Amino acid sequence: xGASIEDKLFLDRFNVHExxxxxxxxxxxxxxxxxxxxxxxxxxxxxxxxxxxRISINYxxxxxxxxxxxxxxxxxxxxxFPTGGYGVRHKFG
Ligand code: SF4
Ligand code: SF4
Numbered sequence: 001x002g003a004s005i006e007d008k009l010f011l012d013r014f015n016v017h018e019x020x021x022x023x024x025x026x027x028x029x030x031x032x033x034x035x036x037x038x039x040x041x042x043x044x045x046x047x048x049x050x051x052x053x054r055i056s057i058n059y060x061x062x063x064x065x066x067x068x069x070x071x072x073x074x075x076x077x078x079x080x081f082p083t084g085g086y087g088v089r090h091k092f093g
């Protein structure tokens with residue numbers, strides 16, 4: 001049987017920078033203009049959450065896959081790689 005996504009995520013290690021490398025450009029667009037709020041569903045690490053009628057970003061768990069940047073229909077996510085030395089490290093095997 002293959003490893004579950006939880007098992008695979010367990011292999012990842014994070015060196016978290018204090019500043020987020022992800023930012024929502026205009027929070028009002030998320031609430032007023034974005035019906036599907038795809039970021040809540042496409043992120044494999046559950047980084048985006050709807051909390052108190054706004055989208056919050058738990059950037060510490062980001063796997064740097066880039067899906068949210070491409071998947072946001074309003075191009076409302078500013079996305080940078082974390083500062084050198086920070087972010088996720090993947091271990092295989
Ligand atoms: S998909 Fe984009 S516009 Fe929609 S809620 Fe998420 S970040 Fe906001
Ligand atoms: S880059 Fe990937 S893991 Fe990081 S927040 Fe976006 S969808 Fe989630």
